[in-house]
Amino acid sequence: MGDLAELRKVLVLYTGGTIGMKKNHQGVLVPVPDVFTNKLKSCQELNDPDLARIYSVRNHELITKVSSCSKVIAYQVREYHPLLDSCNMTPKEWVIIAKNIEENYNEFDGFVVLNGTDTLAFTSSALSFMFKNLHKPIVVTGSMIPIFENPSDAKNNILSSLVFASISDIPEVCVFFANKLMRGNRVRKLATSSIDCFDSPNYPILAETGFHCRIHRHYILPKNDRSALLVHTCLSESVGILYMFPTLSRTQEGTLGPFVL
Template sequence: MKRKILILYTGGTIGMQASDNGYIPVPGFEALLRQQLRTGATQQLPDFEVQELDQLIDSSNLQPAHWTELAERLTSQWQQYDGFILLHGTDTMAYTASALSFMLRGTDKPVIITGSQIPLSELRNDALDNLITALILAGNYDIPEVCIYFNGRLLRGNRSSKLKSAGFDAFDSPNFTWLAQVGIHIDLHSHLLLESHPQPGFLAAGYKVPQFNPNAVVILPVYPGLSARIAQDMLSHDDVSGLILLSYGVGNPPDANAELMQTLEQAVQNNVTVVNITQCLQGKVSQGAYATGAALNRIGVVPGSDLTLEAAFTKLHYLIATQKPESLSRLMSQSLCGELTE
């Protein structure tokens, strides 16, 4: 018996069409897709249905409220389908994949997010292959994770980042092995997958999909000449509960900037959770390998291991929305769904 897959079109390049002002999202994706799939070979695909958001999103306009909307759409129809594909713009795809990995923690079905660099409406595109392969993966393999599929790579969603603005191989997971490689054959590395839960927590009676305060988490990149005033301004708003510090190397801040360090220390004392991740593409924070990093240990900054920026940002949002403040530092250092190396 064929699996039944829901394709949720949220917007993004894959369904856009050219306009006088550049590519724009337009409705009617299902008709376009079915036109492209008018071939007998589609019998090899699982059964699928297509839904569209009422308001399509150019992913550069994505807001945390959209994560809630997407999770509600999925969980409300969870029992009706065997797997889910989200068609999403590439600019913020890794943020959505990371956010949903926490919101759908313990998933027992595949949730595969994909899109394209060239729209399906164009003669030469990467859209059809990405979507067909995502359908085959969701329809034929047991993958209890939120993933990104792009250009022959199945990636853990919360380990993924967009690394190229124009290449078809736009996504990678710098600190974790690909879950599958797709060429002539599909090589799924089942030993890397998360364990399936017989009853995901988000299906429990009374569960409510988290609502997010869009101002709760801010990001502070470290750079030569960084003024403490920048951090002070970020932290001056009452609804800021978390700060992601993008530091150098293995987690080193400019500790000679006494005013900046004092500002971070004061933030921690004011119950702002400060998480330190590296600006480097690969590797993890080793907070204390150098004296500069050890200064962060002394003031209570949480080392973020090898979290991507997208995973750190969305995880902190998720924890602020769902957990008690005194638990945040401990949970940020723990792997909840494969997002970091402990």
């Protein structure tokens, strides 16, 4: 047997969303608990039993080899109970996600958060401001089509997110979707009926996948190894977005009261 490829460990936090939904008897997509991880185990691209024996991974871990980066990635999936429709994501859930990452920070090389697409950009933006002195990647992703359907964008988004979460030189919160890695607080959902539904209008993408993986390192935040990780969990819910437009009146400003700067 030749030299073994480098093994990286990633924690996947499955909060809910379309990526793991199934259709009920009425044909409506709904969250279904305790089936998502078994689906991943059955996907050859996302789990290789032969590698599991070679690397002696634990029973609750999945493992996959990514030839493009010559790495083997062992990962654990932790499913939230209850699973959330992303419309119900609130600052309370963002704090739970952040604390879960903080509690497991020293055990893994990176983290993937699976989130519904409706609030995915809000989750990634919130997490980006909650973590200070981040030394490891946190990649937020999801899918427009459930992993149980064929075709689906789920497998590609999960596999690529695992790859980027295993790269230590990306020490920030990112979003991966449709072959693009983007800064977490610069992402917007621009479409509801396309798998290429997220974009970063005001900041260049950090990396892209396809025939080759290209990482634009000059756009990625520098790593600060000398400072300890800090996680801010005291969040205010008194936050809103006011788009400026020419006819903005004092009356409209007044509805926001003291929140107008």
